Amino acid sequence: MMTPEQRKQYDAIRPFEPDELPEVYDRLLKDPQVQQVMAYLYPGVPVEMLSQKMHACKTNLDFQKTFCYDFLKKLLAKASLGMSFRHDAIDLKKRYTFVSNHRDIVLDSALLHFLLFDAGCDTTTEIAIGDNLLKLPWVKDLVRINKSFIVERSLSMRQMLVSSKRMADYMHFVISEKNDNIWIAQREGRAKNSDDRTQEAILKMMAMGGEGSVKQRLLSLHIVPLAISYEYDPCDFLKAAEMQQRRDVEGWKKGPMDDVISMQTGIMGYKGHIAYCCAPCIDEWMETLADDMPKTDFFAAVARHIDEQIWSGYTLYPSNYVALDLLRGNDEQKANYTDADKAQFEAYLSAQLAKISIPNPDMPFLRERILEMYANPAINKMSL
Template structure:
């Protein structure tokens, strides 16, 4: 049984799953959501079918395989042109170590969900536990569902003193999960998504992970997520203008939900997950550095690994040329690729409806999002 010191943040344990599922089915808002998927089914029959499907589920991993894997595979079929997993630099023994995947951040829901499915398909024995900000757990049913789905809670909006305590607890839990529970962990390299898609690791993330013990215990793997098209690109561009026009602008909870929905159900083109070498293969090279130099060097090496792992698509190269007003990258795309991206860009920009819409500014911001992975990979190589 897990130590109760982690009760406030951890996912559900096996013995808690049935009660959590019963509570989920009793939740009024959850039932409204489910009715939207199956409006032709009476509530009693719908819940009865869900209970029948839940039969035999003992653990969160069982729940993921039974309920979440088919949903994620549906999203891959319906809203991508394929999701590919390159784990060629990972250890060949899939049964032994558990890993902490630190990745760039493209989608709050799907980053780890796609990884879960790909790990199971590749023959790994389990999926990942993920950290999810409590700012997104705005309804009780969402909190229950993510805890059933192997999520632990990251507390947001804390005072510096509370943040220190929260970080220590979360770090201790992550070390416990990898070493004792034998779970994988997924965590983003920074808090929140890089709106301009220039992905850089925050030292604070690595320092937090080190609070609970030696980083080597976590078997950290740099992970690169590459989208051909980011369905939230226009929302990010819109937010850039809103913050430019009003520095005090802050997204609402509804904005967060709209971003989640767009990220899940928007078109992504091709998606690739690339695992770099586990950092245990090179972290000893940083021994002897001062603490300040150590974390700066570690971030730099993590960024280099993540940037080298980008899969670049024609859209990335076209964006860089459009941004620079030249054809320096023309060997990486053809005229059809260019036209397709221009049409895509126009369609996404047309979705933005804000006062004093600045087309030139918004277009430039979107081009930067697609060009930055090319720039970063060139630098890393």
């Protein structure tokens, strides 16, 4: 349990503590939108029964096991062809900061939790989530029950420094005192073109917490690069449409419902095969870096190492190889797919392009953007 001082220090960003949960459950169950969601997920189940089930969850982990795990199990049965998890490079009894590529707003961390449960881990992770996704009060409540801490984004430069320092301190506190794991994306927002590269700003933020040199501060977070591979990205057509709008409309910004639509599409859409792969914790590698290395060189080296570990951990599917050949107009990857694989991907591509509803869709541009999304993981992995 956090002390009252610690709660106060991290109040603006932390997940709910166990003693706060009953009040939040009651607030959620009174919300008409939550009632609609519950009626969809649990048709015919009375609210009183759901309330009883919620109140039986005494911790955030209990809530994840009772509600999130079953939901994900049903979802995977409908929207995927199965999921694999390689974690032999780490010891699941230890605590880590998982730094991963970012494809899906909700599922990247949620599926990691599902896999950790199945692997016999005694905890999940605390999730870094941007406040831009939490415009609805009930969504904010729900993610804070689900062990999320909040990344504050729309702040002035001065506020941003204060906020980044608090978040870094909190991350170090989670690993060292709460004895839990962390999940954080390697960059702010999803890599729309799947060219996954770690933003040094994320590492610099992490190094604002802890003690000692920047190297010692990052070492104390025990970073594990995590590669996430979806055979199909249900949001690919939405990402492509966004790229055209950014190209065509000066100052274009996402509307209030765009992230909600992306979350819904990402969760419910078909994903094919899914693979998660943990690289070794980078502590041992980081120890080999010179203690007097200039900070700019140090952060660049760590970011590059994380990138290479993620690229190396990708699972490549026929869709990646077909996309690469279609993008380059050749058949150099032909050994990695069949004619049937190519026909299937081309049919999928046409169907996704047909879903795009923006003014004056530039089909050649949109097609190329989707092809890049599937080709870039192959390009990156082959560059190693």
